[in-house]
Amino acid sequence: MVYAEEWLKMTGATDVSRTWFITFTGTTWMQEIVTLISSRGDPHVSQTTPNWTRAPWLEQYYCADLLKSSTSTPRVLTTHLPHDLLGPALQESKARIIYVSRNPKDVLVSFYHFHKMANFLPDAGSFPEFLHHFLEGTLHFGSWFDHIKGWTSQAAALNLLHVTYEEMSTDLHRTINKVSSFLQRPLLEHELNNCVKHCSFSCMKDNKMINYSLIPDEILDHSKGCFMRKGEIGDWRNMFTEEQNRYFDTAFKSKMQDCILKFVWEKPENEESELKD
Numbered sequence: 001m002v003y004a005e006e007w008l009k010m011t012g013a014t015d016v017s018r019t020w021f022i023t024f025t026g027t028t029w030m031q032e033i034v035t036l037i038s039s040r041g042d043p044h045v046s047q048t049t050p051n052w053t054r055a056p057w058l059e060q061y062y063c064a065d066l067l068k069s070s071t072s073t074p075r076v077l078t079t080h081l082p083h084d085l086l087g088p089a090l091q092e093s094k095a096r097i098i099y100v101s102r103n104p105k106d107v108l109v110s111f112y113h114f115h116k117m118a119n120f121l122p123d124a125g126s127f128p129e130f131l132h133h134f135l136e137g138t139l140h141f142g143s144w145f146d147h148i149k150g151w152t153s154q155a156a157a158l159n160l161l162h163v164t165y166e167e168m169s170t171d172l173h174r175t176i177n178k179v180s181s182f183l184q185r186p187l188l189e190h191e192l193n194n195c196v197k198h199c200s201f202s203c204m205k206d207n208k209m210i211n212y213s214l215i216p217d218e219i220l221d222h223s224k225g226c227f228m229r230k231g232e233i234g235d236w237r238n239m240f241t242e243e244q245n246r247y248f249d250t251a252f253k254s255k256m257q258d259c260i261l262k263f264v265w266e267k268p269e270n271e272e273s274e275l276k277d
C-alpha cells in the first residue's frame with residue numbers, strides 16, 4: 001500500500017480529481033476508447049501518440065517523469081495493480097476508475113499467447129502449466145480472482161465504472177456511450193460513430209500506436225505472435241481440453257463462491273460482429 005501511495009505522490013496524482021484510471025483486462029481497448037472520447041472521435045492523437053504515452057502504466061518506471069512533464073487534463077493512467085495496493089489511496093478522491101473485466105478463460109488464453117511473446121516475463125511453459133499457474137495466482141500481477149473480487153467488491157467506495165470486454169464486443173456503440181457519460185464527456189452521434197469506427201479490432205490492429213508493433217523484439221518477440229491476436233469471445237474453446245475445462249470450472253466455483261458477478265463465456269449466437277469485417 002505504501003508503494004502505491006508513494007508512487008501516486010511522485011506522479012503528482014494525489015490530485016486525482018483530474019485523473020482517470022483504466023485497469024484490467026481489455027485494457028488496451030479501453031485506452032483507445034478513452035483517447036477517442038477525449039478527442040471527440042478525432043483519431044489524430046490515437047494515430048500519432050503511442051498508448052503507453054497517452055495512458056501510461058502507473059507501475060512503469062517512466063510514468064512519474066512523464067506525468068510531471070504533462071499538462072494534459074484529465075490525465076489517464078493505466079494499471080494492473082490489485083485493489084489492496086491502490087484502491088485505499090483513491091477512496092477519498094474524485095478519480096474516475098474504469099475497471100474492465102473479461103471472462104477468465106479468455107483472459108487466460110490471451111495472456112498465455114502474450115506471455116510467449118513477452119521476453120520480460122518468465123517462460124510461459126506449456127499450456128497446462130500456465131493454466132495451473134493462473135488458477136494458483138502465481139503469474140505476473142497475481143491472482144485474477146483476487147484482482148476482480150478486490151476491485152468490484154469495493155466499487156461503492158470508489159468512483160468506479162465496471163465494463164466488460166464482452167459488452168464492448170457485442171455493443172461497442174452502447175459501451176462507448178456509457179463510458180463517455182461516466183467521464184462526463186457526452187458525444188454527438190457522429191463523434192460516437194467515429195469512436196466506434198476507430199476502436200474496431202481491424203482499425204486498432206492496423207494502428208501502430210496501439211498494436212504494440214513499435215515495441216522492440218527484445219521486449220516483445222513479434223515472430224512469436226501478435227498482440228492484437230483474435231479479439232474474440234470464447235476463443236478459450238480452441239485451447240482447453242475437456243479435462244482442463246473441468247479443472248478450471250472446479251477452481252472457479254470454489255474461488256468465486258463469494259462473488260455474484262456473472263460472466264459471458266461464449267459469443268452470443270447469430271451475432272456476427274460487424275466490427276471485425
Ligand SMILES: Nc1ncnc2c1ncn2[C@@H]1O[C@H](COP(=O)(O)OS(=O)(=O)O)[C@@H](OP(=O)(O)O)[C@H]1O
Pocket residue numbers: 024025026027028029106109110111113114169199200201202204227228229230231232235
Ligand atoms: N478493438 C478490440 N476488439 C477486440 N479485442 C481487442 C481489441 N483491442 C484489443 N483487444 C484484445 O484485448 C486482448 C489484450 O488484452 P489487454 O489489452 O488487457 O492486455 S494487456 O493487459 O494490456 O497486456 C487481446 O485479446 P486476444 O486477441 O484474445 O489475445 C486483444 O486482441
